[in-house]
Amino acid sequence: MISSVVKWLSEPLGRVALLIVGLTVISGAAWGINVLQTTPEQPIEFPHVRHVSMGIPCLYCHPGATRGPSAGLPSPMKCWGCHQQMEITKTSPLLPPLVAAIENGTPLRWVPVAQVPDFVQFNHRPHLAAGLNCEDCHGNVAQMTIYQNPQVMNMGWCLNCHRERSAGNPELEKKLLDCGTCHY
């Protein structure tokens, strides 16, 4: 029985069948990867590039970074502070959701992209205090529209930097390589 199947697979029709199965598997996998990696749909396709090029510092909209764990996502009122004075607010096809949010008093449901799992306790403040800049981890946001992580934010990536920075300093090594620094 088995041998006849094997034999059939070596025939032209069998080979076609093999090809179809193979293609299905590969395209399924590709679709899966794509679904997982598509940047999430944001309420507004926010052009970081334009804002950064105007010279707005990251901390203007994400001020939490210097104070604690989360950098924060701006509320509509923050956007409105500038946008109410700008002509483009009325004309841009991107901005009706903002106008609607202001008019209705509803929030904009931004989808956080740079996220770590629940079992990782990340704190922005010490990273900035240690002299890191936003772009060291978040990449060149000045060239992005919707933010995308420039690399996978996983433990190996974290540890690499922690190792480099603490090398040769036993006290710092204790702190930066301690499991309990991030996991509790």
Next chain:
Amino acid sequence: MSNTISRRDFLKLAGLGAATSAVLTGCGPAAKYVTRQPYFDMPEYTYHGESTYYATTCRECAAGCGLIVRTFQGRAIKVEGNPAHPVNRGKTCARGQATLQGLYNPDRIPGPIRQGRAGALSRQVMTWDEALDILAKLFQNTPADQMAFLLGPAPDHLYDLVVELAAHLGGPAPIRFGALSLFEGRTTLIQAAQELFGQAALPFFDLASADLVFSFGANFLETWISPVSYTRGLSTMRKGRDGRRGILVQFEARMSQTASVADEWIPIRLGSEGLVIAALARLVAEVQGRPADSFQEVTPDEAATAADIPPEMLYHLADRLATAARPLVLVGGSALAHRNGLQVAKAALALNALLGNVGREGGVFLSPPAPDGAPHSRLASVQEMAAFVQRLASGTVKTLFIHGVNPLFELPASLGLAEALKNVETIVSFATFPDETALQADYIFPDHHGLESFGYQRVMAGAKEAALSGLQPVVSPFHDTRATVDLLLAALAQAGRPLPYSDEFAFIQSKIRPLMTLAGGSFTAPEEHTFMALFQQHGGWWTLNDMRQQPSSPRGRIAVAMAAPEDGEFYLLPFVSPVLGEAGANKPWLQETPDPTTTVMWNTWVEINPKTAKKLGIKNDEVVRLIGPAGAIEVPVYVYPAIRPDTLAVPFGQGHTAYGRFAAGRGANPINLLLPILNEAGDLAFADVKVRLEKTGRKYSLSRLESRIGVYGEGLEEAH
């Protein structure tokens, strides 16, 4: 086409790996990923990832402990004590800690409901406009004297408003009730102070500075009056003054949690408390060579026999009391729950006077008055509740409003409230949870949870300072609920009989305003808005100096005797569950918190002395039927080594038929065994009840934290 993998593709592949490993290692449902409402207009001081802390007041009981609630992105995360608050000084009890489980309880009433006295929570949701219409019509159409308000012990601002409302409409004043007050013997204590000192105030026992405390029946470490404050008192006493550690002696028929912490536990027979106090008083007087006044007729030997303790013990105790530097006699709870409870309370206060510690550090004071000068509203005694039930039964009440109390659970069924409610045309409940009483209402217009509410609570006991504890919402309402004060004000306005307050906050402000002019407070402010802001920020306003009242010298005669119980096999001692209190049963974490003395979780039990159990052939976990004068309950047995052989004890707190998934159908309610037998002050003489015990032949495994092998040696019998 390039056949090298681009950097982006590589990241995608790596991302797939990351996603897979996130699935594999996932520890979620993550605390961070709880659905949250993003801010529309973020307050300036709120940054994502940083917590905001709000001061408010605990509403799990009426003691009025100050809380600091940690909130994070619009959710209340953790409750801590307010370190500045005079009642609890930064500490909390277990019930206070679990208050968030009430706020986020899955069984809260989500919005106004046309309940129609259905047995279960009705699904007929209304809008608040409809609710308002109904209320307004009720105010318009019900004659004021046919309207009745039944309120709980908290919050005080609602009570104040309803008092004004009733006066405004010309109806009878609202009545307040809470099961804790029933078990504490508050009315009796106040009445005793009134009769003995001529001042109607709750006695304040200064535990912290005493060095020898005799406590009769008062479970002050559990639920009695202000447990956090009294625990601090005990702690201070234990830490000692000048290196001398204070001693606590507890007289109780059952080793309660308080007794278990005491240095000595003296198991006197229920009902003999008055005699023992009187005998001690006589002996102390003898030692000190002073006249014993009303206690002259008491024979110590007879008292000892009645209490079932050796007479030498009584002499010895009296000696210690007489020679102690700062002795204190404390009385409350089951000691007052006898027909002669008022005499017991008076005897204890008189003994304190005899010891010369009235109005002295480490002695007895009277609680400070409310800072705004308003008299503390006394909760109704069972006598007054019985009269109220009579009023309801007679059909003279057309509309009944109920807030903050669950009388169908908290009052003995023998009072006949359930029947009486049928004679009330319309019942409106403002309950937050679907408790037994709320389900019997025609409408439920749910109030906010305490942590979502404005308000204030007068601190009645527990602090030396006069304090008005403030409530403010720490989170925006989780459900479509509405503050009852707002609702009442709006309904009155709609009914065309408005009160002069625009809303709840304005009402509170009008009540706080007089404090601005008082000196010696915890803060001052030049103008009203600042004062209000500081009031919220500090969690209330209190005086900085000691405002306890000095009792005047005692007068009058006291006649104590052995209390005469009803007929029956065993004394019954119902006690409030130290962990659940009267309303904690709907909080899963409190259910799972072990009872301190028995370590039982999630259920009701009856405590039986091992000797009695052996005599009756009863083992642990056997379900027995307790038959009281007014009813019967079935509960599993806990063979408890520290209870008198003639006494059975059952905790109060479970046995709900409603009140959410964690409470309903769990355990039994001992209060339904009781007849409305009262003491002279009108409090329930619940300790004068005797019960019969019957086996049912069934078993129910009680969940205990402790090991029956390790603690009781089960299975290791011959080991020692």
Next chain:
Amino acid sequence: MKPIDLSLFGAKGAIVEAAEGKWGMAIDQDLCTGCQACVVACAMENNVPFVGEIDAGYGRSMHWIRIERFWEGEYPEIRMTPYRPMLCQQCGNAPCEPVCPAYATVHSQSERINLQVYNRCVGTRYCANNCPYQVRSFNWRDYTDERVNDAIATLKNQYNPDVTVRRRGVMEKCTFCIQRIHRAQDRAKAEGREVQDGEFAPACAQACPADAIVFGRIDDLRSRVSRLIRQKHGVHYLEELGTQPRVTYLVGGAS
């Protein structure tokens, strides 16, 4: 002679640290009233799940701190032993650490406490077997999953975002509220100072109405906790096992 540096042998998980430790706790059993405020406070702070009546009665309750008590004598000469809050002793030489095959329970070099790394845990439960104090609790079921326990759907709103929510198959235990340690240290560092004694406390110590639990630096002789543990009536339970517990129990009371 130079002392031997154990870390040279790679004894990272099981390293015997310097005797003094860093964080420690003193629990005065004479003051403890058994009121369970610490138990509930801990659960609220650390997202500890409840397990229901049957599991709780079967030794599966998840409390990170439990209050023990025993009996002495028989009625009427019966006495309850002082309440004994039992929690992870954060042993300097912890028996749980070397036995974990995955390094999920390790000693923190910087905070000198025992860590439980939830996401590394594979659930062999060896650590819990080997813990002489029996203070580790295991997630026997998915108690925190709203598909299993639908009450979680609303109760999860009170979850502390600073503490991982554990799922089935993972061991957990008291962490000395390491999230609070980190927060305090972070704040102090941002303000350019050291953490002050009494600046923060774990949830249990903060709630304790009797002030029976005191927490702080035991390597600082001036801290309140080290003054307390130097009193004569301090004991370390099961210290004969060489565990170097960091929780000192004060027994017998003042004077």
Next chain:
Amino acid sequence: MTEKHEHTAERHLRKKHLMLDPLPRGQMNAMVMESMHATSWKFWVVFAVLAAITAWGLFYSWGVLMLDGLGMAGVNRPSYWGIFLVNTVFWIGISHAGTFISAILRVFKAEFRRPFTRAAELMTTFGLIQAGFSILMHMGRVWLAYWLLPYPNQRQLWPNVHSPLTWDLLAITTYLLASTMYLFLPLIPDLAMARDRSTGWRKTFYKILALGFRGTEGEWTHLRTAMNIFAFAIIPVMFSVHTIVSWDFAMATRPGWSSTVFGPYFVIGALHSGMGAVVVVLAIVRATMKHMDYFIRTEHFEAIGKLMLIISMGWGYFFFNDYIVQWYGGDVWTKQLLHWHEAGPLGWMWFAMLIFNVLIPWLVLWNRTWRSNPWIMLTVGLLINVGMWLERYIIIPISLTINRMPFTWRMYEPGIEIPLGIGTLAFFILLYLIASRLIPLVPVWEVQEGQMAHSLKKVGRETVVTVAELE
């Protein structure tokens, strides 16, 4: 075969001893082949039942366990390890006899081993599979079990080499690999024999497995050398594995576990249960498979019986040694524990263990007639296995009840462990069933080799057995 002039004594010897009762090679091969092919409907019924039990008990229940968490089982505080670990130790114990019989007896040239080395070796491999299942089931997050393997990863995390569980994993893996090799090597000539005597898919199957073995002198030399190396090498591995298993307990800071004698005590215990299991397997194989009564004779039961008696005595000695030291030590917790063992609610297990492991073997196995009866031996073997399972049950969940925190002492009541345990047992038997249809359960070449080496010689009036040294 029978010759007229043969003495009765000689006839008796031949009837009794397989080695002296040779059959022509071809006939013997045919017998073995037939035993594999002769499959009655009864076999399929048993097969279906076992497969169903395995599917339900092992795989379905395990799925439930994984989805719902270990709450489905009876494990609790303080009995964090339950029947899972009991079964793990039990199966590892069972697996020991295979190698013991095969390797030790081969090294010491014990001739009676020849017909049943194969069945015993299979037990090692199949038992280890069940042990592996049992320990994997016990993990809270089994889907992460690969974290216990040392593999390079970007997090730079490795397994903890301080943990006895890591040692265990290494030891068991080594043992599984080594014993599988050791099973396979002696199988090669038989596979080649089967290849030459079968057609169809069986032929392909044997062709692949026989690795082109033709039976040349060179091949035999290589095979013998390899088998010799493995036989010697696997003995220390076997001892170390069960010693390491015992260290899971002995290294812990628990009363009753922290015992220096646990290593050898566990090894002897493993042999005890393993020998019992071998006897059971042999009795069943002999009774149910065709022609097996030729290969497996009462002389084998008799010889194994002697070994079992010695091992039982050894087990008794180590048990006493462990007990007396623990008892004399006087540690308060250990005293409680010993009392709990004997007088606790499950005290009957303790006595049953002693009766099954010591009393019954000693009463039965001293008698040659009883020893030679397969059915009596089957019973004794089963009882010993029950006794040894109880021993592990006493060491794990019952001992775990007693620790240094009396507030937590609690009994253990198994839950889903029971179907899971039954599942492993069913799977074990199922694997035997499958093997009995696929590979010769008797190593034909080894029997033939033995028969060639044995002959009867007359010395004076006595007929004696002589054995020629072949290797």
